[in-house]
Each structure stands twice: as C-alpha cells, then as structure tokens.
Amino acid sequence: MARASESWSSSFGFVLAAAGSAVGLGNLWGFAYRASQGGGGAFVLLYVVIVLVVCLPVLVAEMVLGRSTSHAPLIAPITAGGRRWAPLGLLFLVAALGILAFYAVLMGWTGRTLLHALLVGLPADMAASEAFFGLISSGGGAVLGLLVSLALTGVVVAAGVRGGIERLSRWGMPALFVLLLGLLIWAAFLPGAGAGYHQFLLRWDAAKLLEPTTIRNAFTQAFFSIGTGIGAILAYAAYLNRRSGLPAEALSVVGMDTAVGLMAGCVTFPLVASFGLGDVVSGSTVGTLFIALPTGLASIGLAGRLVAVLFFGLAYIAAITSSVSLLEVPVSSLVDGLGWRRREAVWTCVALVAVLGLPPALSTGALEVMDALFGGVLLILGGLLIALLLSWQAPARFLSDLQGCGTPPALRSALLFSLRWISVPAIAVGLSVSVLDLAKMWFG
Numbered sequence: 001m002a003r004a005s006e007s008w009s010s011s012f013g014f015v016l017a018a019a020g021s022a023v024g025l026g027n028l029w030g031f032a033y034r035a036s037q038g039g040g041g042a043f044v045l046l047y048v049v050i051v052l053v054v055c056l057p058v059l060v061a062e063m064v065l066g067r068s069t070s071h072a073p074l075i076a077p078i079t080a081g082g083r084r085w086a087p088l089g090l091l092f093l094v095a096a097l098g099i100l101a102f103y104a105v106l107m108g109w110t111g112r113t114l115l116h117a118l119l120v121g122l123p124a125d126m127a128a129s130e131a132f133f134g135l136i137s138s139g140g141g142a143v144l145g146l147l148v149s150l151a152l153t154g155v156v157v158a159a160g161v162r163g164g165i166e167r168l169s170r171w172g173m174p175a176l177f178v179l180l181l182g183l184l185i186w187a188a189f190l191p192g193a194g195a196g197y198h199q200f201l202l203r204w205d206a207a208k209l210l211e212p213t214t215i216r217n218a219f220t221q222a223f224f225s226i227g228t229g230i231g232a233i234l235a236y237a238a239y240l241n242r243r244s245g246l247p248a249e250a251l252s253v254v255g256m257d258t259a260v261g262l263m264a265g266c267v268t269f270p271l272v273a274s275f276g277l278g279d280v281v282s283g284s285t286v287g288t289l290f291i292a293l294p295t296g297l298a299s300i301g302l303a304g305r306l307v308a309v310l311f312f313g314l315a316y317i318a319a320i321t322s323s324v325s326l327l328e329v330p331v332s333s334l335v336d337g338l339g340w341r342r343r344e345a346v347w348t349c350v351a352l353v354a355v356l357g358l359p360p361a362l363s364t365g366a367l368e369v370m371d372a373l374f375g376g377v378l379l380i381l382g383g384l385l386i387a388l389l390l391s392w393q394a395p396a397r398f399l400s401d402l403q404g405c406g407t408p409p410a411l412r413s414a415l416l417f418s419l420r421w422i423s424v425p426a427i428a429v430g431l432s433v434s435v436l437d438l439a440k441m442w443f444g
C-alpha cells in the first residue's frame with residue numbers, strides 16, 4: 001500500500017489546514033447552542049479544561065498516528081497496532097461519513113440564509129423568520145442545500161491536498177479571523193452586550209459542574225470543535241514531513257479553535273441579549289440561532305443585514321474548511337487502501353454522503369440524533385481509542401516520532417504521561433456520562 005505522493009507546501013500550510021478543520025460550525029453554532037442549553041460559566045470552564053488537558057494530548061497522538069505511519073485513517077491503526085486495531089480504522093470512516101452527512105445539511109442552511117440576506121433581505125419578524133427556516137430546513141430546499149454543499153466540498157477535495165485543501169485554508173482562515181474580529185468589536189457596543197456575556201458565559205453556578213448534561217455537552221463540544229477522534233487530523237498529518245514540531249502545532253490549532261469558539265460566543269450572546277431573544281434561545285433546538293439571529297438583525301435595518309451577510313459568510317467559510325477534512329477521511333482511505341484515483345474516490349463518497357444526508361435534511365429530529373451519536377459518542381470513543389493505541393499499545397512509536405521532530409525529552413514524557421493517566425481515564429468517564437445521559441434523555 002503506497003501512499004499517494006501528496007504533501008503540504010510547508011508546516012504552516014498544515015497548521016492552517018488543521019485549524020481550518022477545527023474551526024467550523026461547531027465553534028459558531030455548536031458552542032452557542034450547547035452553552036445556551038444551560039451550564040453558563042460552568043460549561044465554558046469545563047469545556048476549556050477538557051480542551052487543554054484531555055484533547056490536546058489526544059490531538060498530538062492523532063497527528064503522530066498519521067505522520068509516523070504515512071497512512072490514511074483506515075490503514076494507520078493497523079500499521080501502528082496490528083490487525084486487531086482494524087476496527088478503529090472502520091470507526092473513523094463511519095464517524096466521518098456520519099458527521100459529514102448532517103454537517104453538510106447545516107452548511108446548506110447556512111448557505112441559504114447567507115444568500116437570502118444578500119439578495120433578498122432579512123425576514124421582517126419572528127413569524128417570517130420561522131417560515132423561512134421551515135422552507136430551508138425541510139423538503140426539497142434542505143436537500144438542495146445539502147447537495148450544493150457536498151458538491152463544493154467535493155470540488156475542493158478533488159483538487160488535491162495542496163491545490164485544493166491548503167489553498168482554500170490559506171485565504172479562508174485569515175478572512176474568517178478578520179470578519180470575526182470586526183463583528184466582535186461591533187457586538188461589544190450593542191446596548192445589551194454586558195447582559196449577553198453575563199447570561200451565557202459568566203453566570204456561575206458550581207452545581208452545574210456535576211450535571212450530566214453539562215458534562216456531556218462540554219465533552220462533545222470539546223471533541224467536536226477540535227475535531228479530534230475521527231481521523232480528520234490523522235489524514236492531514238499523513239501528508240506531513242518528519243521535521244514539523246507536532247506539540248507546538250497542536251497547540252496552535254487548539255489555541256485558534258478555542259479563541260474562535262469564545263469569540264463567536266461573544267458575538268452571538270450580546271446579539272441575542274440585546275434583541276431580547278434570550279428566552280427563545282434558552283429553549284434551544286438546532287435551528288434556534290438560524291431563526292433568532294436574522295430576526296434580531298432585521299430590527300436594525302441595513303446595518304443588521306450587512307452583519308448577517310458577514311456572519312453567515314464567515315460561517316460558510318469556516319464550515320467548508322471543516323467539511324473538506326471530513327471528506328478527506330474516506331477519500332484518502334480509498335486512495336491509500338484500495339488504490340483508487342482521488343477523483344473517483346471523491347465523487348463516490350460524495351454520492352454516498354448525499355444519501356446518508358437525506359434523513360437529517362428531511363428531519364431536524366434525525367439531525368439531532370446523528371449529531372449526538374456521530375458527533376458526540378463515536379467521536380469521543382475514537383479519541384479514547386487513539387489515546388489507548390498510542391499510550392499503551394504503541395508508546396515507542398509515540399515517543400520516537402516526537403523525538404524525531406526535536407521535542408524535548410521532558411515534554412515527550414509529560415505528553416505520554418498525560419495521555420495515559422489523564423486523557424484515557426477522563427475520556428472513559430466523559431464517554432460513560434454522555435452515553436448514560438443520552439440514554440436517559442431518549443429512553444428514560
């Protein structure tokens with residue numbers, strides 16, 4: 001099995017693409033959605049701690065798994081741990097396809113809202129906004145959004161690692177930061193800004209720290225937002241040279257991702273508070289922000305329309321730099337494992353995901369279930385297995401890859417130690433709490 005001769009143009013290109021994969025709708029929409037389900041400051045604190053203490057070492061491990069094997073997600077676990085690790089490769093594939101299926105539906109909603117704000121305008125009131133959301137989130141409208149988003153993702157991935165994915169991230173990521181910074185400053189001057197920060201981000205209630213739903217939301221948000229656990233970063237790291245310093249690169253990815261998550265919260269929550277939409281968002285469903293934000297922005301006229309265009313535009317850029325990494329998981333696996341040509345692999349996977357995307361396109365209930373299962377449970381499980389593989393089954397591979405790129409000995413041991421004794425047990429607890437919480441919600 002020979003790896004196709006693809007590579008990043010530089011370590012910086014890899015970091016941008018990896019940050020592009022991490023920063024996505026999860027930061028903009030997922031963070032707001034989960035934070036508003038309750039938990040306030042406790043949710044934010046748990047999320048940041050899990051990201052830094054639990055996910056960061058797993059992210060390094062996932063990068064090592066890709067780079068040290070130079071294989072795609074389907075094959076890399078076998079190369080590192082032997083045949084009995086083959087199910088992990090399959091888990092990566094199933095989870096990536098499942099996430100992409102509902103992610104592309106959300107992209108469709110985002111794209112349609114963007115086009116409407118740009119070409120037509122914003123809905124006049126809540127009822128009009130709900131009617132518009134109904135139109136784009138059900139039936140033919142939703143399927144069209146899904147197909148267009150998948151097609152765009154396919155075009156980028158078909159253009160290759162350097163010519164497609166890296167090129168997109170090189171202009172997309174800086175554009176996204178500039179737009180977000182502009183919106184952040186604008187939102188800080190809204191009349192209700194202080195109340196918004198307070199209501200969702202700063203409200204402190206220590207008891208929330210132990211609530212299963214807060215814990216599940218924090219774990220899910222951390223893993224989904226960093227995007228570690230399903231082989232997307234692994235696929236990218238397989239195209240990386242031996243010299244790039246992985247711990248520092250993982251830290252930049254995590255830093256950018258967390259910053260964007262918090263910044264996005266500091267845009268959406270003041271908006272929600274200053275337009276008096278707090279109650280609407282607290283009973284949050286996946287669609288709430290798509291309804292609440294345009295309605296609120298409509299009330300301030302042309303400026304609001306401009307902000308809507310910028311916000312949904314930046315969301316679409318963030319989303320496509322993530323969806324390409326999800327598609328790269330099965331595509332690189334077909335290329336690497338079965339010797340397919342990239343283009344064939346891309347369009348076959350796109351066709352498959354278009355079918356898998358029908359249930360979430362046609363029912364938001366199905367979308368929420370897929371989000372919880374693929375984007376929550378399977379992703380966290382994948383993270384746990386990556387941590388186990390590199391800390392207990394193949395620690396020598398982990399250490400020698402890090403040595404090869406010049407990581408100081410103390411940092412290497414510290415990373416291995418935290419992978420073994422912090423990440424593994426913490427993820428095991430987080431996963432159990434999440435599964436029980438979901439079971440209670442669905443069956444209990």
Ligand code: PHE
Pocket residue numbers: 021022023024025026027099224225226227228230232322323325326
């Ligand atoms: N991290 C992306 C987001 O926040 C989604 C994603 C999940 C990407 C898993 C890759 C792997 O939107």
